Amino acid sequence: MGRLILKDIHKKFGKDEVLHGINIETEENQFLILVGPSGCGKTTLLNIIAGLEQESAGDILINDRRVNDLSPKNRDIAMVFQSYALYPSMSVRDNILFGLVNRHVPKSEREQILQDVAHMLQLDHLLDRRPRQLSGGQQQRVAIGRAIARRPALFLFDEPLSNLDAKLRVEMRTEIKRLHQQLKTTMVYVTHDQIEAMTMGDLIAVMNDGIIQQLGTPDAIYNDPANRFVAGFMGSPSMNFIPVTVCQGDGTVWLELRGEGQSVSRLPLPPVLQSGLKSAVDRQVILGIRPEQITDPGSAREGSALHTMELMVEMTEPTGADTLVFTRLNKTPIVARAHPSTKLVQGTNTLLSFHMERAVFFDPDDGRRLA
Template sequence: MASLTIDKLIKSFGAVEVLKGIDLEIEDGGFLVLVGPSGCGKSTLLNCIAGLEKTTSGEIRIGERNVEGLHPSKRDIAMVFQSYALYPNMTVRGNISFGMEIRGVDKAEQENAIQEVADILQIGELLDRKPSQLSGGQRQRVAMGRALVRHPQVFLFDEPLSNLDAKLRVDMRTEIKRLHKRMGTTIVYVTHDQIEALTLATKIAVLEAGYLQQFGTPDEIYNDPNNMFVADFMGSPSMNLIDGTLVERDGALEVQIAGHGGSSISLPVPDGAEMRKHVGGPIVFGIRPEAMTDPDGADRTSPHIETRDCYIEVSQPAGSDTFALTPLGGKECIARFRADARIELGAFSPISFNMTKAVFFDPQTTGRIR
């Protein structure tokens, strides 16, 4: 195991700069998830760590060793691909042992390693089967087993669950989380699925257009976003980003938000020097759907709940919750109500806003106002 440090990494393909000065550091035994939309540069960054792509400038260090220029086989890493990349003519046992045979590992040692990973991944009964006889989840376990027997310093996962159905993805997330806890190995994991990122990571790096938008713990990324991109990208449903106007009334700051049919609501805003620079102008009020709920479902531990009447246009039952859509700031905003909350459609109903969870952004720069 080892820490991983990425310092001022730039990667260009011809005149196109794909990664633009990435700085990251993950501790020994950490689980770093690279997340972002398609084309943001996350797979390119993973390939640079693996040595499959040569960086334009910057440093990559595994432990204390600068691995720039080293062949992938010399970096002491193991990679698990989206496509599994199993040899179809080999059994599971053969696929897992193939790399060890190439390295000249003793047969007895090979067998011990195979049995160890088979026990960890619960694939003992699959060892004599061919990949064509396995399900998607079983194939992914075998691919993980092939990587595990190498005992690398860093594991790299490139969207390993994207080919699986929804339920199996959830099951495999649990398996990977359990595996990381048991092995304590440093992992770098690429996904476009932000729920996967929040579930697995000890640290998340959010990328967009080649820039690192934010790097932090799942809690920091979700509850304390740096900008509107991170706020909107992370979470499902995503954060409500509501246009409003910042005003001062009786010495206190409020955000005024247009509602349905000419109605409006005002909500208190925390005072501060940076916030006061926006008085009289536009501001974006950000709040998660779970922080907008029916009054009986509001967080009893929060010291700052504000309840306002809002027009309910649509309700969407979702089993354990009901999502209510209300027009605020010219947008359809989502509130998360209790499943048994009584909702009257086409009418104004009270919605409780947990203002301790509210964040505010500058609509011009899209950055957070702190």
Template sequence: MPFLDIDNVTKSYGNVEVLHRVDIGVEEGEFLVLVGPSGCGKSTLLNMIAGLENITGGTISIKDRVVNDVHPSKRNIAMVFQSYALYPNMTVGQNITFGMEMHGIPKPEREQKLAEVAKLLQIEQLLARKPGQLSGGQRQRVAMGRALVRDPDVFLFDEPLSNLDAKLRVDMRTEIKKLHQRLKSTIVYVTHDQIEALTLSTRIAVMNKGYVQQLGTPKEVYDTPANMFVASFMGSPSMNLLPATLREANGGLAAELTGAEGQQIMLNLSQNGPNLRSYLGKPVILGIRPEAITDADGVDRNAKNTQALRNMVHVTEPAGSDTFVETSLSGKACIARMRADVDVHAGQPFDFVVNMDKAVVFDPETEDRIVD
């Protein structure tokens, strides 16, 4: 049985079901990220694990113990909130140890734990300060310290970095990842930021409208999205989703598209299974990540199926280490990701190279990926 087992869990408010039969097993030491747009149910699920929301159906177990009716204080979980929730009249040290004091832990033990956590988070010099004297990043470290001294079975993070500026968010993301690598703790982390999800997690649950759309490793979710929602939500820029028709070509399958000037374009697929073959002559959606569309010098040398594609360039966007190039295929904007110094110009044709090993195909009606 998983360390944290979310089994067939539902949540309803009156007649409205907002979480639908969620099944997620989290192993000890895993870093699970719940990601999705606002209102998808991720924070509601986190609050149900914490005991802050009642469970309508199903069970949640921690270390083989069903906790549906267990009070939050008895679940041995620690939660880090978006708002930090620090006591303004207490020092940093008092904020961190307050929970232990309320649980009757002796002062020497509290002080020892405080010293360990302060060293781990590099906040020893802040222990005598009040929260009002701290920066946002320092307050977040204190909130994390308060959770760490508890030595819980599961850490729960509810969008802990959303109040920080962009640079500090990146820095704190790295700190949280380092912390997890050191402590090997079990973490469930909620965010709407797909970059956070991809960089922090060992597994991701992508959620939308109360359903888990896909559960998998960052690589699985990014490379083989289960459906068009996951494909478009995960990745920045998101996956290009291009209307195409499936054709027979050279003993295999090809996606037929229309170029920027109305020309026919055939892209041979690497896949050739029976499920995909059942779509011959039918409309499909071809999914290609921007980095799989590049120039001849930037193409992945390990790719087995690369194809030239001459098409008109509409817009170029230099972005430091990369240049994003917009063209169009089948009437849809299509983004390519290239090297910073690539010689490409708006209003001119360009010889793109497409890594078709990275292409995936979706059913336009169900929006699910076609799997063989």
């Protein structure tokens, strides 16, 4: 339940247009993530879905019912805010039941819903406490419990984890994802955190400047970005962007690369990339390659699109699971991932293997995808 359709949504504040024709259609029970930098329009879009903001143009459909002219309480939605928005003078019990009381749900039904929600969110022992007696994570669970108690067709989350510490954020991400699987309803979740987007969403809308830059699955967003903005925003550390010259000769296409103090090296391209870059021969383009696609030879995967270069280690950053290696290529800082056991000495050269199977290329002027 909870299918959401947004058709050509526009929003203006005075003369300033902040949403430029947003189109999204979810399947039933999908987890939709709206992700993007601050000021990109994602919270405005969420508020329009909720009925807290009026769209300037376009249609909003929930379960195939147009809801543009309905008040928030009549849209069959429940919203979880960044600030939790709990009533400080009420107990956890009364916070969860508040909406049900206002809707005159019979007491016996209210009590059953309360028991179900409290058990699901492990709030049974907290029902008589006030919000000030709870930790941040407990308050967040109460806010989610209040939303669940409404049994809506659509859940809306506005950066609900931004006030929590790093460890608790990870735990709550897992809890919300588990809830989605249990409740089997559509959720729309706003965040600026691309890790939250990748780990939680079935469908991700990457937004910037009031425009959806790309709408797709986490795998498609990460491995097949539509443009340079999406490629750079999604991923931690970010994708490497390296200016390269496309060359051609003897029936093949290659790139010219140079490390610090090194001679020029030819980087051959897989056939699928060669065909996509033939129109860019003798021009400079931007090579996009993720840190995990540049690694030490000992960790290198088999593949025909594998190329090894010697580069100078400027700095290393151990993370436990791997070691980030900072170096330069074509006078551009880049980051690689190496196995933690690899011996790396700052100021010395090391061999790094480039996996070109998932490399992407962008226009240096407008960031559009070339190949």
